[in-house]
Amino acid sequence: FRAPDPVRYPALDLAHRVMERGGLAGAAFNAAKERALDAFIDRRIGFTEMSDVVARVLDRLDAQMGHIDAPFDLDNVLQMDHLARCEADKVMAERQQ
Secondary structure: OOOOOOOOHHHHHHHHHHHOOOOOHHHHHHHHHHHHHHHHHOOOOOHHHHHHHHHHHHHHHOOOOOOOOOOOOOHHHHHHHHHHHHHHHHHHHHOOO
């Protein structure tokens, strides 16, 4: 086996980043990924753009201190899910401008 090429498979690096970051990063990753996948299925973004959308969402939410490090409970997971979906929509809208 060979190590996967991070340029060819950028989502693997994102997954490692999320695992290292911990907290609510997994909820943000999942929500952004789902929103990006919906956009891909609707042909609003390309396949290779999905990982970029997720990366931008993670960067933005991590920069907002306190969100990803909030206590791990159902309310915070649901709030992070909502925030990440909204942020993914913003990222994709900015790409179309």
